[in-house]
Structure formats: C-alpha cells, structure tokens
Amino acid sequence: MPQEFKAGCTRPxxxxxxxxxxxxxxxxxxxxxxxxxxxxxxxxxxxLPAYLKGKFVEVKLSEYMGKWVVLCFYPGDFTFV
Amino acid sequence: MLSASVDSxxxxxxxxxxxxxxxxxxxxxxxxxxxxxxxxxxLYGVYxxxxxxxxxxxxxxxxxxxxxxxxxxxxxxxxxxLETIRQIxxxxxxxxxxxxxxxxxxWRPGKDTLKPAPDLVGKVWEVWSVDKAFD
Numbered sequence: 001m002p003q004e005f006k007a008g009c010t011r012p013x014x015x016x017x018x019x020x021x022x023x024x025x026x027x028x029x030x031x032x033x034x035x036x037x038x039x040x041x042x043x044x045x046x047x048l049p050a051y052l053k054g055k056f057v058e059v060k061l062s063e064y065m066g067k068w069v070v071l072c073f074y075p076g077d078f079t080f081v
Numbered sequence: 082m083l084s085a086s087v088d089s090x091x092x093x094x095x096x097x098x099x100x101x102x103x104x105x106x107x108x109x110x111x112x113x114x115x116x117x118x119x120x121x122x123x124l125y126g127v128y129x130x131x132x133x134x135x136x137x138x139x140x141x142x143x144x145x146x147x148x149x150x151x152x153x154x155x156x157x158x159x160x161x162x163l164e165t166i167r168q169i170x171x172x173x174x175x176x177x178x179x180x181x182x183x184x185x186x187x188w189r190p191g192k193d194t195l196k197p198a199p200d201l202v203g204k205v206w207e208v209w210s211v212d213k214a215f216d
Contacts, residue, residue: 009156036126050112051093069142073135077088077096081159
C-alpha cells in the first residue's frame with residue numbers, strides 16, 4: 001500500500017538508500033558539485049528561461065552589470081517558507 | 082532581484098497566478114528563473130543533487146558583477162529580508178565612500194560608520210561600543 005508522507009519544506013524525494021551513487025566517479029562528481037563559490041569572486045554568468053509578469057523571457061545575468069543584484073535560490077515552487 | 086529554482090517556467094506561472102499574486106499585489110515583479118537540472122545552482126554551490134533541489138542560497142552581486150556576500154540555508158528556515166536589505170545599504174554606502182568608510186557590527190542607515198585609517202588602530206573602543214551591535 002502506498003504510504004502517506006508528511007508535507008515538508010523540500011519537495012518529496014525518494015529515501016536516501018534508494019539513490020546510492022552508481023560508481024566512485026559519481027562520488028567525485030558530487031564533491032565538485034558541493035564546492036561553494038567564494039565572496040570577492042566574479043558571479044558566474046548564465047542565461048536562463050524565466051517567467052516575468054505574464055511572459056516567458058530569457059534572462060542573462062550580465063545584462064544586470066551596473067546594478068546591484070540579489071540572486072535567490074529556493075527549493076521549489078509551492079513550498080512553505 | 083532574481084529568483085531561481087529547478088521548477089519549469091510553467092510551474093512558476095501557476096505559483097504566481099494561483100498563490101503568490103494573492104500575497105503580492107499585481108504578482109511577482111521580478112524574473113522567476115527556471116534552473117532545470119540545477120546547472121546554475123551547481124555553479125553557485127547550492128544544488129543538492131541527491132534531493133534534486135536548490136538550497137536557500139542568496140547572493141549579493143555588486144555593479145561590477147562581483148559576489149560581495151551570500152547566505153545559504155537548508156529548506157525549512159526562511160530568510161530575513163530586512164537583513165538582506167541592510168547589507169545592500171551597507172555595501173552601497175561603502176562603495177559610494179570609495180572605501181573610506183566601513184560599517185561596524187550592528188550598523189543600520191543613520192548609525193555611525195568607521196573611517197579606517199592608521200590613527201584608528203587600537204582606538205576603535207573609543208568610537209564603538211558593544212551595545213551598538215544590539216541597539
């Protein structure tokens with residue numbers, strides 16, 4: 001029977017034991033992923049699709065040069081906080 | 082202001098139209114970026130690949146494109162927006178002063194700044210006290 005789970009602040013994901021790394025190569029890659037960026041570094045440029053006031057647009061970070069930018073990541077739409 | 086998650090632009094639209102527009106009049110005024118696959122989150126060090134989501138990472142970027150500060154929280158605790166605004170105000174003041182002023186702990190707009198110079202070395206206690214970090 002499917003088990004009901006409590007709604008939390010992350011999107012529902014499989015239990016950790018179900019998503020074991022397939023090889024050591026994978027583990028190394030994971031380490032690199034977790035490398036934090038440093039203050040004083042240039043913000044890596046990117047171009048991403050976005051939703052803005054009723055339209056789908058493409059946003060490039062470098063277009064904001066000359067302005068102060070707050071870039072906020074969050075776990076997912078429809079999460080609680 | 083730019084927000085980003087791994088959700089698609091279609092889900093961003095639904096979230097804006099059905100929920101956020103009920104909290105913010107007129108809906109979200111800034112671009113809601115779709116970072117499917119977490120590629121940009123990975124570049125910034127906030128992508129959690131086992132959960133497939135991005136942590137609450139907030140980056141302040143100055144007009145030269147330099148990251149001047151960031152804060153990263155795990156999902157269940159939200160950010161303090163007023164603190165983010167305070168930090169931007171402090172960084173703007175320091176930048177406008179061309180580095181002649183610095184903002185000590187507890188600084189808010191209107192409070193005293195420090196003027197770093199050789200004669201301030203060892204004399205900060207004369208112009209700043211611990212209670213200023215809390216008032």
